[in-house]
Amino acid sequence: MMIRKQDILCLAGAAVFACSPLVLDAYWTDVLNNIGLYAILALSLNIILGQCGLFQMGHAAFFAIGAYTSAILNTMFDIPLLWTMPLAGILAGIFGLIVARPIIHLRGDYLLIVTIGIVEIIRIALINDVGGLTGGANGIFGIDRPMLFGLKIKRPYQFFYLIWGFCAVTIFLFHRLENSRFGRALNYIKDDDVAAEGSGIDISKYKLIAFVIGAFWAGMVGTIFAGKMKIISPESFSFWESVLLFTIVILGGMGSIRGVLLGAFLIIGLPEVFRDFASARMLIFGAAMVAMMIFRTQGLLPPLPRKYDVSRFFSKAEGEQS
Amino acid sequence: MSLVELKNLTKTFGGLLAVNDVSFNVEEGSIVGLIGPNGAGKTTVFNLITGNYIPDTGEAVFNGKNVVGMQTHRIVNLGIARTFQTIRLFKSLNALENVLSGCHCRMKSGVFASMFRTRKQRAEEKHVLEKAMAELEFVGLKDQWDIQADSLSYGKQRLLEIARALATEPKFIILDEPAGGMNDQETQELIDIIKAIRDRGITVLLIEHDMSLVMKICEHLVVLEYGAVIAEGDPETIKNDPRVIEAYLGADDDLL
């Protein structure tokens, strides 16, 4: 009964949210779109950082590879933008696999530094126009708008449904993933990797899969980003983007989908609400990170324990007692 | 036939000889105790069998297969499970999920099956839930299934580790000081549980400092001192072995 009530509340909230472009102007709808993009990116990072506890600070690199893959395929080969989405994801995933493989065993803080290094190398490579494909520091422009069922998506409210629709699918799938053998395995690794290995879990394999899923999803978000911006350049994928995503997951609550959503709203949305302090937002987030670690390590909305229906194991015993 | 044969295992850390040419066998279906003074290298021997450490030389043959150099999770897959001397539970998760971690290696569903909740995946989840609850019941923790692991008492945490190890469906279980931190009553219950494990057809190797427990349940004892085996035999023989008495007491006092 409890679960059903919660589900109804969730659906009602989602329905109200889905109507928001009707009352918001283009500017605020676009703010929601940005929140949505960051939310999906942060959800994909959450698999790696939140669920598996791997300190990945280079998520912008995967995002960049997806966006550039789509942009190149679309501008050079005229492939419709949304068709490039799977390939953007796959390439980002393969890249994730290749870079993560040799570094996956590194301890948390070392991994953090190495992933920072990787995102910087990617950015430098993009600026240096590798293979003459990436357009150097200016980036790539003239990217087509996405087409969905014959409809060209260009207005903010149209993007709203594309982005938040994708976000809803992401939440649905990731929620199921979290409540499965796979999700549990990631949590075991986060809690104690020696014990996880000792319980028969192939920890390197699962860490790698977490990386690949996170990278795959970030790559797909890159496609939408490319279609939304029409121009992409290396500065869109700086180290700071990675820091922002990292902050969303940590402040929202590592491993918690609702926490990550809240984090995205706070970190991307709040500076828009309080425009006066927009320039000081990172200062405040930095201080908040320190305070959070000291006073509330688990984040604003930590994950709820998984639910298991064990009533059937007790009914017989209770019957005997009565 | 011996289920486990250790052949000339040697392990050094830096200049320290932690395990020195250790060889002994564990017969299938038996309860064997590995005893010795602190720092004799008992836990290191365990870590060599479970793949946490790789020996400098020697073999650890399980079921006719040398497991030296294999990754720990592969060894668990083959049927060797363990508990840790310093309890290593998944502290932020509840008792049930701790046991479910042991079921992991006997499950199959992957990422796609989980995302799309296939029929097979759901059936498997249902099945392991039963198995995990059964293991909790086996060690007497069924009612505490939803208690977070680090809120359990010390003794119950040890039992939970055993349940987790059993959930991997082992042929051979290694218990590192299972009675550590337990009171007398808990130790008594532990003795029954260890016997019940053996009755399930699982071979047991344990390290224990509680000599009354060791003498009560072990059929065979191996004594380690300074990394080397100094005596081996049934409890009665070991109890009267002068070298063992000296190793333990360094004197002629009779504590055993």
Next chain:
Amino acid sequence: MEEFFQQLTNGLAVGGIYALIALGYTMVYGVLKLINFAHGDLFTIGAFLGLTLLTSLGLTDSVGPVAGLLVLAVMVVVLVGVVGYLLERIAYRPLRTSPRLSAVVSALGASIFFQNAIMLIWGARPLVYPHGLLPNITVDIFGVELPLIRIIMFAISVLLMCGLYYLTHKTRIGTAIRAAAIDQGAAKLMGIDVNRVISLVFMIGPALGGAAGVMVGLYYGQINFTMGWLYGLKAFTAAILGGIGNIPGAMLGGLLLGVVESLGAAYISIAWKDAISFLVLILILIVRPTGLLGERVADKV
């Protein structure tokens, strides 16, 4: 050959700066096993404080350039040392017993905080150190004309490193620092005030970093609020290269990285200059995480 020698000496001068910053990482890591992500930003604070004091106090005019810069350096070193002390008290000490990764996140937060504080105080635009503070002379060494400032820079970093080595290896307090690095518990039992040692390390490390900040301002002339993390990453690479926690290792790693980077930029590609050090970092962590002078420690199960 001339080109090579120029690049080599330039590499040594820059490497000296990396080494000074790397010492801060390595000392903190030694006692706390924590990577102080905010360290690079303390270096930036040093550079900006130096510039502000330089322009507002006019010391170089009143007491002459050499004495003026010396006084200035001392002031910066003390101020940055105080910031380092406060950082440890506020952001790290409450987390001493928490899981290590909490402290890492806190360090990261502190870094973000500092960087943006610098931006809000001094602005986002790069600032320029006054010209002509140090005479623009070249010196002839083995037939190669080298800028004097390069030689001075290198000499100062070597001097500071020697001073630190003396402090850590020949004095009582140095012994306490090394003891706390080996085993905090045992050090405590031997009557060493570990909290004081940690505070001290958090003053010395940032102080050296602050000095390096002023040196970078004088050498390159231009400073900006984000430079801390690039220098910080490179210095961290240097610390890892030499073996983190190892003081002579940080010195060696810094000089080595400076030379590799300088030669790489000259002979491979200037555009990939920053990528070279990241590549070195990744390779070192994969191939030999203990660094050149570090010792291998087995994980206890």
